[in-house]
Amino acid sequence: MASRTQSVTTAHEHSSLNSSTNETMPEKAEVHMHSRGPRRSKYRHVAAYHSQLRHSSLSRDADVTPSFLGFRNLMVLVLVAMNLRLIIENFMKYGVLICIKCHDYRKQDLVLGSILFALVPCHLVLAYVIELSAASSAKQVVGLQKKTAEEKERDQQAFRSTWPYTAFLHTVNATLCLAVTSFVVYFYIHHPGIGTLCQLHAIIVWLKNCSYAFTNRDLRLAFLNPSADPGLPEIYATCPYPRNVSIDNLTYFWLAPTLVYQPVYPRSGSIRWSFVAKRLAEFVGLSVFIWLLSAQYAAPVLRNSIDKIAVMDIASILERVMKLSTISLIIWLAGFFALFQALLNALAEVMRFGDREFYTDWWNSSSLGTYWRSWNRPVYLFMKRHVYSPLVGRGWSPLAASSMVFVLSAILHEMLVGIPTHNFIGVAFFGMVFQLPLIIFTAPLEKMRDPLGKTVGNCIFWVSFCLVGQPLGALLYFFAWQAKYGSVSRMSP
């Protein structure tokens, strides 16, 4: 130790002399670095790992913002993990709730349901008869070539006056179709599922009915004065009025996956049965999935929330709605895919129906307006063609016309939900009407050039529609049902 300290002192004495050596050394090193370029030193512990100014990649002053793709994967994984946990929790709490025998439906429901399913299309046949008579008289008017111009004109006037009768008959026919079904479902079909199917079928046929009547009226008018350039679409040329008024043509419209009547549709080539099989398999699989989900996960949550709603415990209701939101969201997405992708595509393939655009990318919609235009094209096209554009044509403002559309669709929604659940509580109705302010509110967000605006709009859509609207509606109708029948609480453990 003594020698060491001594050497220290000597070191201090010599440091002045050595300074020169110390200076020269690094220069030499530097020269070498330059001459041979930077390469590993034979001394492993001296490498300069901190050799330049660098910023943390999350700092503002970083040159490039890093990608965050990894966090997207993380989100998916966390979602999976969280829901897997809920599945385990649910299983530990309730065990297996799925049971086919327990599912109680009354024989009467099935019988009445099938009768309704058989009767409803008959109204289309009636509509056909009405159109046939109208068409024939129209042909009569046009047909009499020998007449003079003013005679022709008088005849046409006389014929136009017959439209009210045709309209009246169509209205009676269509209304009957809807009224009878609604009456039977509301008073005689207990099971909400069967009821919903019948109601849905009746509404679809009713819409097809209306479209058939309106379209044929305009085709007839165009037919009556060919001179006045009706500007009919090209593709109708292959089947002009009144030849389109045939039972085959109507049958095709009845079965085709559309609510908008056209004499002619774009048709695809041959039927790819493998495609049909795949789509049907998807549909069946998803239906089972949805059934399992609602039986095992949705039902308990709904049951547990009954008393919470009864005592209006806001925090608990919020908690229930949030718990329900995930399940109802999954059910909703699965249901959308099952219906609009799987079933309608299978049907379209079988019917060789060419236009398969049953939806566009509604999940990206950055405003409620875009959403309603894109998620359910068949209904949207019906409303646009037979409600919106005629009203605008009559000088209504776009806002008024679309308000009309939403009020109509609100009525149909309430019929579709309220009647099978035997509860006209108007939640579906006001839910739809409430879309109008939301649409007006989110419209500017969509127009923003800044992507943030679009993102905010998209989030508003998801929250308002899927995370709050759907589960809240389900909860309220379930509560109303349970308050009326209480059958569910008996089911609950």
Next chain:
Amino acid sequence: MASRTQSVTTAHEHSSLNSSTNETMPEKAEVHMHSRGPRRSKYRHVAAYHSQLRHSSLSRDADVTPSFLGFRNLMVLVLVAMNLRLIIENFMKYGVLICIKCHDYRKQDLVLGSILFALVPCHLVLAYVIELSAASSAKQVVGLQKKTAEEKERDQQAFRSTWPYTAFLHTVNATLCLAVTSFVVYFYIHHPGIGTLCQLHAIIVWLKNCSYAFTNRDLRLAFLNPSADPGLPEIYATCPYPRNVSIDNLTYFWLAPTLVYQPVYPRSGSIRWSFVAKRLAEFVGLSVFIWLLSAQYAAPVLRNSIDKIAVMDIASILERVMKLSTISLIIWLAGFFALFQALLNALAEVMRFGDREFYTDWWNSSSLGTYWRSWNRPVYLFMKRHVYSPLVGRGWSPLAASSMVFVLSAILHEMLVGIPTHNFIGVAFFGMVFQLPLIIFTAPLEKMRDPLGKTVGNCIFWVSFCLVGQPLGALLYFFAWQAKYGSVSRMSP
């Protein structure tokens, strides 16, 4: 009605004559369409909305796959909703668990902790003294210019033989630094938090100690035979050996946010105090956030899982781990940001330390290897410079060398977790060692050209590390702690 039926019959009679008219009409229409291009008909109900062949955007045969950006937003929203729900649930179940007074730590812990914090850096001073003596004797050898070459050579040989002594002293010094702290923390500091801080401080200083010794040894060897082109980094030129062996230089290394000693570091310009303030605010805010999270959410989950682990109910343990995973993940991410972004950047700014690359985008890493190279750069650089590359230099295979690195880091991890929690259960150790097979397993995924491989690798990283490894480790150490002291169960409601 009679007239109607009659007109129908007449219509049928005339249909043959009219057929010509029917044919001519659509052609005319078609001509118009062609001449003027498609435009709205004056008849609103006839527009052909189905005018072309189109595919559903989710079908395989769709021309363009749509963007799914909307679903990303949905995922974020669902995550927020699910966790909001858990927050409400937690609150309804436990109320507010956060309470500052209840937090019990012993006066002894604080006293001992502060003593350790004061003592540990002294070992750096000792290291400095050791280096100073070595440097002086080295200068002595180099300094004696009058000697002949072989004399010089003999002296250098003589000097090299002194390295073992220096090494021995450094080892004793460094080991003492770590051993004393570990001993005190394990036997006398009850509170795991205070213990962890002391242990972390000791380990950091120990690493700095090692780096200082190794680097100076190589610098000294380079200094002893300048002729042999040591190839030292350019930036060292401004402070050559032995001038770098000064108390200022060491103090800077002690405080600088790095574990790799360099005589010279890249330095940033002036200190932006606003930057420092922001980073410190982030650090404090996040620390409070983490504390609240662990007190309100992590603690109950941990407590509830104790009996589950005791009876080894796998399903429940899985459920607990999953429930814990989200919380521990958030705590982990917040902790990472607080330490590596906020605190280290603040420190670097104060020290005008230029190289702020304390991490790179580890969240995108598609293999465990990349993760360990990128999430904690200071430690990675230390291991690379002072363990990996020297071993490889001695002819070890890269695999053997990195195994050595992970074994060493496993020991340090176990010391960091096992000692403050007074439980050497080896989970941290084997958790680290287990990284090696994972790294080997995920390495090929990263090299795949197909992005799917990278995504899979990234998911494996997230699951193994954040969703399983972290929470499971926390659970086991908590269980061990509770089994040893049981103090926590007394806290539980």
